[in-house]
Amino acid sequence: MLTLFHHPLYASCRFVRLSFGEYGEELALIEERPWARRQEFLSLNPAGTIPVLLAEGDHPIVGATVIAEYLDETRGALKREKRLMAEDSVQRAEIRRLVDWYLTKTEADVTRHLVRERALKPHMSSAEGGGSPDSATIRAARANVRQHLKYTNWLAGTRDWLAGKKLSYADLAAAGALSVLDYLGEVEWRDYPAARDWYSRMKSRPSFRSLLTDRVRGLSPVSHYADLDF
Amino acid sequence: MLTLFHHPLYASCRFVRLSFGEYGEELALIEERPWARRQEFLSLNPAGTIPVLLAEGDHPIVGATVIAEYLDETRGALKREKRLMAEDSVQRAEIRRLVDWYLTKTEADVTRHLVRERALKPHMSSAEGGGSPDSATIRAARANVRQHLKYTNWLAGTRDWLAGKKLSYADLAAAGALSVLDYLGEVEWRDYPAARDWYSRMKSRPSFRSLLTDRVRGLSPVSHYADLDF
Known part of the structure; x- marks a missing residue:
């Protein structure tokens, strides 16, 4: 292993x-x-x-x-x-673009800040950058959440899976990012029906199970976090 | 084309x-x-x-x-x-790690800030984030330059090329980042002899020529920028 x-x-x-x-x-x-x-x-x-x-x-x-x-x-x-990458080079580039989108852009615009301010700072020493959450940072990140959900909703509404006809790394990167935001209760799923439907399919995959039992010290997930019907 | x-x-x-x-x-x-x-x-x-x-x-x-x-x-x-990637998966991962190092970590620690403050801000409107250079940001980035040169010097001193025995994407990513810093006169080459020797080999490659003639409006490169012997 x-x-x-x-x-x-x-x-x-x-x-x-x-x-x-x-x-x-x-x-x-x-x-x-x-x-x-x-x-x-x-x-x-x-x-x-x-x-x-x-x-x-x-x-x-x-x-x-x-x-x-x-x-x-x-x-x-x-x-x-079952391969999570495409065979065709242009399609592979599209999958990689979306992996970057969720793991670099969503991360820099939203995820990193909300996780740091809301979940990690209480467990960091002041030398490590700990302290009280910064409310201006949280506000800015929350304003950005909407753009990323809107884009996900558009992808999910126009394609079978986020990068095209097949489940790919793009879906797993998006699910990685959105599941963290969902843990923190930062996603208004009802405003994004296509994204919600896609996320519900992701959540019921066996690969998702271990994520749904994740717990972080001092911060419980929102009540619907582990519900397959949310 | x-x-x-x-x-x-x-x-x-x-x-x-x-x-x-x-x-x-x-x-x-x-x-x-x-x-x-x-x-x-x-x-x-x-x-x-x-x-x-x-x-x-x-x-x-x-x-x-x-x-x-x-x-x-x-x-x-x-x-x-002449391939810029390895055949072996572990070696490919090492090349990709170093590409990420120079294009993500060096970028976030150093390059982005120096380029923005020194070269781009004068050409940006205030709505785009323009204005006077921020001296605290420049100081912080300059302090970080040394770590990245030291690491490059260590790689260049212990390997034929930065990722191993062959020229690879790792060298081109490092050269992309360091050539920008060199344009701005931010590299004290004499403190990093192995890195300097490596960079000198990179600079004399035909692929480098078009970079050496790059000029940015309102900001000339340091005098040695295009010299193959610097």
Whole structure:
């Protein structure tokens, strides 16, 4: 079994867990607090970021998209209909564009700030950047949530899955990000019916189960978080 | 000839130009000011970011790493010894890790801030975020430059090329980032002899030529910028 250094409220780590889950492969999970800059962890990844996968031979594979490419090359390419990447290069670029959208753009506009202010700061020392939540940051991130839900709603309403006709990494990246926001109660699902319908399909996949039992110290998820009918 | 929407002082755009250059393929360049959020450009890439490549059939390929994967799949895989990616999956992950390092981490710690404060703000309206350079931001970015040069110096001193035995995307990403910082005169090369030696090899490659003639309105490069012996 391979090992993943992760944090339960990082969208990029959830994306990796969902991806291995879709291929029926279990991961040994080690919770890492990247802001603590643990020395042994920095020797695996000098950037100090998560996720990091310890692959065969304990080679560290660093970063969500790098892990996804590694997974595709070593497993996905043999999965035929269940493969999470397309065969065609233009279609592959579309999947990668959306993975970047949710793990980089949604992260920078919304997710990182809400997770940090609402969930992580209370557990950080002041040297690590802890303290009271910053309400201006939370307000700005909440204003941005709507754009990302609107875009997801448009994708889900015009395509079978977010990147096209098949389930792909794009859906798992979006689900990674939106499930974190949902945990925090930041998504008004009723305003985005197509996104809601898509998310409901995602939530009932077996790969999603372990995410629905995630709990973070000092912050319970909203009541509907684990409901398949929400 | 394919078309690239780019800006001359964006490391990620320089990385793409170098990559096509290494394969001897010319690109038609369109200079895009992403902060202006031009409507026609947003219809190609709703994220509003550069670079964007118009590939065969005018399909927009969005983002530097996505373009690099597309280029590898459609050209690189046939280039044998000249291929900018490895064959082995673990080695490919190391190349991708370093591309991310220079285009995401160096960008966030250093490049983005120095380019914005020193080169772009004078050409932005106040609605676009223009104004006087922020000296605290410049100071913080300059403090971070050293870490990134030190790491590059360590990589260049312990490996033939930054990711291993062969020239790869990792070298082109690092060269994209460091050439922007060099244009701005932010690199004290004499403190980093192995990095300097590596950069000198990069600079004399034919793919580098078009970068060395780049000029940005209102800001000339440092005197040694285009010198192969610096």
